[in-house]
Amino acid sequence: MKKEGICRICGNYGKLTFERVPPQSAFNSNPVFFQKSIHLHDKKSYLYGKKIRSNQGAGGYYLCEPCNNLTGSYYGDSYKKFAYMGMMALTNRIWASKTINFEYAIQPLNILKQILAMFMAIDTSDQLLNLKGLSDYILDKDSKAFPESLRVFVYHTVTKQVRNGWGMARTKKGYHTLGEITFPPYGVVYALDSEPTRNDFYEVTDFKNFNFNQTVQARLSIPFLTPKTYIPGLYL
Incomplete structure (x- = not known):
């Protein structure tokens, strides 16, 4: 199934394909439930308190087929491996600890560009689409022209609430x-x-300093957090 609209990475109008966020191979292959603003705020609506089921996993019709295929082929496998190592880190964590220290073999630039592609996909405000240079940075696997106004961060979580x-x-x-x-x-x-x-x-902003497909061994100290609500930025 395809829909039409503006691709949130290249900005071109055309047929859109379903983009999973995160990639399907990064544990995003099962149905998920999520809520939009009308389900959470409009008490007069018959939709208030209800949820939407997505049988294809978390995602939506965000990207044109070329952008979907390109970002997936460039960066998807690197993010999948990062996710699998992250799941191993969670499995072996000391539960009293608020920070998880784990040894990773990663391709930093690939991971950073996959994360940015995911953010562009879900951004309905177009602030990332309109951020000068970001689309080109993602679509050119070798580009080092990272927008200076942007910073990117990671934390560990086990929450089932999609945010x-x-x-x-x-x-x-x-x-x-x-x-x-x-x-x-x-x-x-x-x-x-x-x-x-x-x-x-x-912070993973410094992943921008590596080359495409460059693999490094690094010990990362990533905090464990539990989101407080569906609102970004708030935690228990």
């Missing part, structure tokens, strides 16, 4: 423009022209 969205948040640190995707074993967060809502996220 895919973007928005504004206010904390003691000030105002934040951010997006978040939560799907075990990770939550990923971006901050645009602002600080992150927490200081203990594991």
Whole structure:
């Protein structure tokens, strides 16, 4: 099944294909339930309190077929391996610890560009589509032209509540423009022209300094967090 619309990576209008966020191979192959604003806020609506079932997993008709295929072929396998290692880290964690230390063999740039492609896919505001240079950075596997206004972070989670969205948040640190995707074993967060809502996220912005398909061995210290609500940026 295909629908028509604007591809959220290249910006072209045409037929859209179903894009799983995260990739299907990264544990996103089973049906999921999610809620939109009308299910959570509009108490007068017959949809209030209900959920939508997606039999194809978390995702939607976000990308044109060329962008879907290109990003998947370039970066999908690297993210899948990162997710599998993250699940191993969760399985072997010391449950009293708030930070999980684990040895990873990863392709950093590939992972970063997959995360950014996921964020662009779910961004209905078009702020990422309109962010100068971001689309080209993702579609060119060798590009190093990372937008300076953007920062990207990771945390571990086991929550079953799908949190895919973007928005504004206010904390003691000030105002934040951010997006978040939560799907075990990770939550990923971006901050645009602002600080992150927490200081203990594991920042992966520096993954931009590696080359495409470059593999490194690294010991990462990634915090374990549980989202508080469906709203990005808030945790228990």
